[in-house]
Amino acid sequence: MESSTYILSKSNEKPKVEYIETIERVETVEDRRHRNTTFLSEGLKVSTNKPTAEYEGRHRYDPDLQWAVAEEKKLVRRLDKKVCTWVCAAFFCLLLDRSNTSQALADNLLDDLRMNTNDYNLGSTIFNVVFLVAEIPMQLCAKRFGPDRWLPFQMVAWSLVASCQAFLKNRTGYLICRALLGLAEAGFIPENVLYLSYFYTGSEMAFRIACFWVSFQVSQVMSALMAFGIFHMGGVLGLEGWRWLFGLEGALTGIIGVIALFFYPQSPTQPSLYARARGPKAWFNEHEEKILVNRVLRDDPGKGGMHNREGITLRMIGKCLADWHMLPLYILSLTWTVPFIPMYFYQTLTLRAIGFTTFQTALMSIPGATLVGIQMFLWTWISKKSKQTLLLGVGCQLWAIPFLTSFLVVNFQDRPWVKYALIVLLVGYPNLIPIMVSLVSRNAGSIRTRAIASALFNMGIHAASVLGVNIYRNDDKPLYKRGNKILLGIVFFNIGMFIFTKVLYQRENNRRDKVWNSMTGEQKINYLETTSDEGNRRLDFRFDS
Known part of the structure; x- marks a missing residue:
């Protein structure tokens, strides 16, 4: 297919007065390469680019299909409404039930349960440890039973535990609930990332994951507003305000989880229960399904390698763990x-x-959450336009230096509003989590490795939380000078690690370019037909950096 190919819109009926003959641009191989496609072998007629017989969209696969760019954009917008919206709603609930613990601290949760800062740290550590242990098993369950079934089940499960926190009596009960929440929430984030990859191309993932994570910031804002109102219920039925906070927000999550079961579609060719009940008009027609399937496969043929409810074997896990190309990203996640x-x-x-005061503190977390949400969209846009990811990570680390340094050398006890402003700027940092998660998903190279790689990266993020919440200790209060020195040291390590990873991927891409470009078309086809290389090990794969 040549880059000059066009299609002319026609009608079998006699043209009416208002009919306007139009020419629509057909997206070509060169267009998709310019769009930073993951694999360079599109257009080569090789069996390795064909989906397996088990792939759920195999009946819509058509290597010769053409479509207009405007038509694809319209379908992507419909996908956003039918898929991304519900993923964001689910993530909103996840973080609503996580952030309410932080809000409850402002209403004397620790004093009421006869706990101290170290007990709170222990609860966070237990949550994250259980979360880490259960992360891959939960991801495997989601892959086996399907995210459209498993994700709503998880939402209902953790809503029950979150609601039960309203009846806490002591430190032991608090720690047990933190462990159960870690188990119920494990795997939820990488499951959603894998689920989104069924519908979107690699270049589209970062923005959708940004929406996904901005819903986290929205949940923080809503949690603060809800906490402000719910704390005024303190004393109703003899219960503290934080008990009402846990109970009501947990119940809200459970309701949304039940509704989500009917609205999560399984794949581009398998509509949600709600769409099936409404009939064909509630989903995509056959031609639209073909576009949705083939545009994803042309961007990344590896997505057609297995069914979306096909389990992952131990051998597949071993291959993923042995992939040294992903190791720098796993280290950065920590x-x-x-x-x-x-x-x-x-x-x-x-x-x-x-x-x-309690009520001032509940509202004062809103500016930081709002700022980090704005920064997520801003830096995702900058990444898309500049085609840079890892260098932006250097900028993220540089952001922290002036604030951590000021906390280290200045006593803000008599200047609370100055310290508050610095806290807002620090917690409202350029959060690149959408870019980093998208980078991991894209560089994994196949559905098999993507499922495990996303889980491993998310495990690293939560392991970082275990480390982070234990840096500020009771014996370092109130200025936490020792803790801030440690944080500055980690900042400089991260800067070096981001630069090292960038150079590593660029050198590997350059090496592959040299080999690939020296091959004739027949040699390329022969390589793809006979090679045992898979996913990101293939010579036609290029790492995003």
């Missing part, structure tokens, strides 16, 4: 968010300690 974690978790306690 460290790059750490400089911002302590203040995020401790901002409510810090604000109370410098003189702000």
